[in-house]
Amino acid sequence: MAAVNLLDFDLAGLTAFCESLGEKRFRATQLFRWVHQHGVSDCAQMSDLAKSFRDRLSTTCEVRVPALLSEQASADGTIKWLFDVGGGDAIETVFIPEDDRGTLCVSSQAGCAVGCRFCSTGHQGFSRNLRTAEIVAQLWFAEHHLRRRLQLPEGVRAITNVVMMGMGEPLQNYAALLPALRVMLDDHAYGLSRRRVTVSTSGVVPMIDRLRDDCPVALAVSLHAPHDALRDDLVPLNRKYPLAELLAACERYLAAAPRDFITFEYCMLDGVNDSLAHAAQLVDLVQGRGARAEPLPCKFNLIPFNPFPASGLVCSPRERVKAFAAVLQDAGIVTTIRKTRGDDIDAACGQLAGEVQDRTRVAERRSGRAAIPIIPADVPPVRAPAQQVLERPAR
């Protein structure tokens, strides 16, 4: 029988697991801290646990992290890791250092079934959902790997922010996402505040409501178009959950959100969604001059498109991005233009591709674009070793 992966549990789950082994509840908290705060994977080294419990854990459990296939470092300090998650699938995780924070961009699925036109992951199709352990492992690995590498003093975190903006639509893997978010937020693990954990969604309306009720963290919505006709094409999920429903869900989310605004991501595509008329339509959309009654508190993040071979799309010229931002800003909407990070290692937004087995042939199903190659030509083939258990010394 496969060993239990301790990264699969939030604290409630680990408590139930420990009780099933006949241990007291507080042992789960101790174990949780060893794994997540101290990065210890060898149960024998968890010195404040009873010897009999350590022996039991050592024979039944492990901290299993997907095998690291490669690490690439950008000139700007961004680091991209490629992990093997088995079955021919590989996922990517990106660390983005800034002066006052360290942000980790985490993947939630091997591939993605949504199939946004401008997204390299979407063009690869979908293979499977990641398990909770595979989501948490990205943070576990990055935090403890970087602490060692950067020789951070005790108590200083390497990762201060997590954005669920890597490969996959996190709200289409909700069952695994929710415990993973709880691990990120737990004071006995990473202790991140709700404001510093962001879930980005293309607009899975029912799950936005679930997230609000279960674990409200910061919410980012991939908008990319000011009206349904265009969004149906760019973000196919819009055909199921059109803009009016999506914005209503955003408004409901704000009642519980840790921030008093929703962040809208808007990828700037030359000649597609970047005209001044599009900007004016966006203002109408969020400020209640269209179908909505009230302005929606929001910020816009304009993302210069990172081209990849299969997309057939081009980034808007810099001057047009600025002019587009000015229309939003003149309407009183806080608008930023995202700095492109890690584009020399294909780690920029929308460039994460990993390597997945497309089990849904999503690219072929994309109406009218069946001829687009599924796998971008610049993604190297991945030949993966088996999963590994990372053994780390106790502090």
Ligand code: SF4
């Ligand atoms: S942008 Fe997000 S939801 Fe759309 S295809 Fe890419 S990973 Fe999926």
